[in-house]
Amino acid sequence: MAKLEPGGREGVLSLVSLPRISLSPFKELARRTALALLILMLNTFIVWLDRDAYIDNTAGDGVQLLDALYYSTVTMTTTGYGDITPVAAHARLMNVLVVTPLRIGFLVLLVGTTIEVLTKEGSRSIADLFWRRKMRNHVVVIGYGTKGRSAVNTLRRQGESPEKILVIDQHASAVADANFDGLAAFQGDATRRELLRRAEISKAKQVIISLDRDDTAILTTLTVRQLNPTAGVVVAVREHENVPLVRQSGASSVVTSSETVGRLLGLSALGPELGTIMQDMLTGAEGLEVHQRLAEPHEAGQPPSAVQGERVIGIIRNGTLRRFYDQTAARVEIGDELIVVRRAQPPVRDAKHILGAFDPDS
Missing domain, CATH: 3.40.50.720 (NAD(P)-binding Rossmann-like Domain)
Incomplete structure (x- = not known):
């Protein structure tokens, strides 16, 4: 999960970054921007290709490529000034069957990106809160x-x-x-x-x-x-x-x-x-490793050398380390922590x- 801001910046709330495999936010934003531009260009091409079926009510000089881009932009954003309109029946049908779905897709992409960003930020704050509490x-x-x-x-x-x-x-x-x-x-x-x-x-x-x-x-x-x-x-x-x-x-x-x-x-x-x-x-990782553990009940009263499968090199008793040669560590007692050398366990x-x-x- 992507972090919000580095915790070292003044006045910025630092949230915990939790393990998650996800796409880079910049790559995702670039992908969605490219998709939105593709929808806009596709709509522009459709209008320009059928430009004779449209009329410019303001200039009255026909529909050029720039006019087609302008019409697509105001249509995709639902601004709809009405200065350029389809007049032929097939052009209006094309608007119903093709342009309108493209417009909906464009809006879903635009609004969806904003909602997703807000949702992710909100979920991060909630996740941070629950993480800190537990x-x-x-x-x-x-x-x-x-x-x-x-x-x-x-x-x-x-x-x-x-x-x-x-x-x-x-x-x-x-x-x-x-x-x-x-x-x-x-x-x-x-x-x-x-x-x-x-x-x-x-x-x-x-x-x-x-x-x-x-x-x-x-x-x-x-x-x-x-x-x-x-x-x-x-x-x-x-x-x-x-x-x-x-x-x-x-x-x-x-x-x-x-x-x-x-x-x-x-x-x-x-x-x-x-x-x-x-x-x-x-x-x-392999071979030998040093380990610290609590003494088992059946080991109480035995000398450290009697511990099976491990070699005791120290005993921690009442917060004090007693090495294997210390006379006070001649017997294992309940509550002792043993420092042992053992065969390394696979991770x-x-x-x-x-x-x-x-x-x-x-």
Whole structure:
């Protein structure tokens, strides 16, 4: 569904862009304009071809090509000045059988386009309202570049519903990509409070900030944290020296992209297999992946090594991470969250999310 206006413009109401496959509005408008001109030219040709059956009551000099175009224009628009009229019986019959249906088609095309535009804008506003009312405990991803898209893919592989993921990006192409991937999206500047409010940022459970500039990421983190003091805010930065600033801005977790890539390069240089294993766990598309889940009741009381089909590398208990070598993590307890390495699960893509699960017209 096409968006109305970028959320970053002053005084413009930003509406959510929901997944839907549709024609470009400019192509559709051009198609309808061409069809209207074709109807007008066809009517002009019919009148000019039978020009001897018409009379010009004003000039009295016959009907020329320009007169035929003039007659067709006032006829198609139902203006009807009456200065040029058909006088022959067959010309009047032609007007009844051919020209009148063309006139009706022209009016339906003209009025229908206007009504459709108004209807679409109204339906977008209604869809935006219903979307905002039901959006709770969702994940907001700010920046849908390579990092943001990878984060979303990881969330979906971990079982997060696409209906609970919202994208914010300044670029129209990124919003279109998010819609194609089955995600709702806003286009605009994420440092603007109004846009974040319309994205229901205050009700989000997680916010992922993956922008290209560290200074923008810091400002966005400050704005997000002011609007939502409790959500988890994960921020990606390029430079390590900016990590303290991001943490002071309110980030729950900070990932240094350049340092992470550099470490992976170093490990790959030490041993290609080591680099392969690390990249394997980071990508999660095949091979191995890292997963976090609640402990099952039958696992309570057992050592982490007894968990079947997975390797426990950490336990989160009472909000504290205990690594596998920690003596306090010798037994799994009810309520623990386990961080495990397991075989990567194949991605599950539901076609309805791509073809328009959010589309109110579908």
